[in-house]
Amino acid sequence: MGQPSPVAQDSPTGQDSPTEQDHAAAGHAEPAARSPYAEHTARLTRSLAHALVSENDDAELAETVRALATRLLDASEAPAAVTVDDPHPRSGFRRDITPITSAVNPLAPPMAIRREGDESVSDVALPLQYQGPPARVHGGIVALMLDQVLGNAAHSTGLPGAYTRELTITYDAATPLDRPVQVVGRIDRVEGRKRFMSGEVLVDGAPSARAHGLWISPR
Numbered sequence: 001m002g003q004p005s006p007v008a009q010d011s012p013t014g015q016d017s018p019t020e021q022d023h024a025a026a027g028h029a030e031p032a033a034r035s036p037y038a039e040h041t042a043r044l045t046r047s048l049a050h051a052l053v054s055e056n057d058d059a060e061l062a063e064t065v066r067a068l069a070t071r072l073l074d075a076s077e078a079p080a081a082v083t084v085d086d087p088h089p090r091s092g093f094r095r096d097i098t099p100i101t102s103a104v105n106p107l108a109p110p111m112a113i114r115r116e117g118d119e120s121v122s123d124v125a126l127p128l129q130y131q132g133p134p135a136r137v138h139g140g141i142v143a144l145m146l147d148q149v150l151g152n153a154a155h156s157t158g159l160p161g162a163y164t165r166e167l168t169i170t171y172d173a174a175t176p177l178d179r180p181v182q183v184v185g186r187i188d189r190v191e192g193r194k195r196f197m198s199g200e201v202l203v204d205g206a207p208s209a210r211a212h213g214l215w216i217s218p219r
């Protein structure tokens with residue numbers, strides 16, 4: 001969908017490196033006034049993921065979905081009508097299309113990340129599409145959340161962009177579906193190009209998963 005934006009190949013997320021404006025936008029800035037088309041489309045696709053596992057056969061809903069699918073196909077044949085700009089930046093990056101914080105990526109919950117003191121923090125409740133074992137969030141999704149929040153923290157101080165070099169997750173307990181959990185990340189220390197990071201997923205204040213990681217800025 002949409003006209004692909006120019007991609008900086010040597011940037012941490014395959015997008016533009018974060019700028020001061022990006023940092024300023026990290027969860028706090030007023031969103032630019034843009035068409036909500038892409039965000040509604042992403043919400044629709046997330047909802048369809050739930051409908052796929054529903055036992056209910058709703059003929060009227062099926063007809064509505066059929067009509068929408070036809071209209072979306074028509075829209076995708078006019079790519080200039082579609083934007084990949086996120087109207088509600090949540091991660092600090094312009095054109096956020098990550099599968100975890102982007103409002104326009106149907107794979108993303110999406111998570112909003114904010115700064116609290118020296119930490120990056122996100123409160124999120126993950127629905128059924130992220131299930132691994134019954135009633136638990138998939139461990140890979142837990143790692144994805146921690147990667148993003150630690151990455152946000154790694155970029156939050158105006159330091160140059162950096163990539164995840166190493167990420168170790170310790171799974172202490174179940175991370176539940178459909179209940180608010182808090183994901184937290186911080187910089188423990190900086191050594192030259194290296195940033196040593198840590199973080200947790202908290203369920204009622206107790207860690208269900210802990211992360212330690214190394215982020216490195218490219219030479």
Ligand SMILES: CCCCCCCCCC(=O)SCCNC(=O)CCNC(=O)[C@H](O)C(C)(C)COP(=O)(O)OP(=O)(O)OC[C@H]1O[C@@H](n2cnc3c(N)ncnc32)[C@H](O)[C@@H]1OP(=O)(O)O
Nearest residue numbers: 012091092093147148151152155163164165166216218219
């Ligand atoms: C605000 C919004 C934030 C959004 C966050 C988004 C989060 C997204 C996070 C990601 O998914 S990033 C994408 C996944 N990661 C990658 O694609 C990274 C792939 N790896 C690389 O591209 C390179 O390995 C990298 C640029 C990270 C580093 O390559 P270099 O060749 O520059 O580093 P090198 O291997 O020479 O290591 C640099 C130093 O760290 C040291 N080092 C490497 N691994 C280490 C380790 N595990 N522990 C301690 N030190 C280590 C290494 O010995 C060396 O020490 P010296 O400087 O003293 O020589």
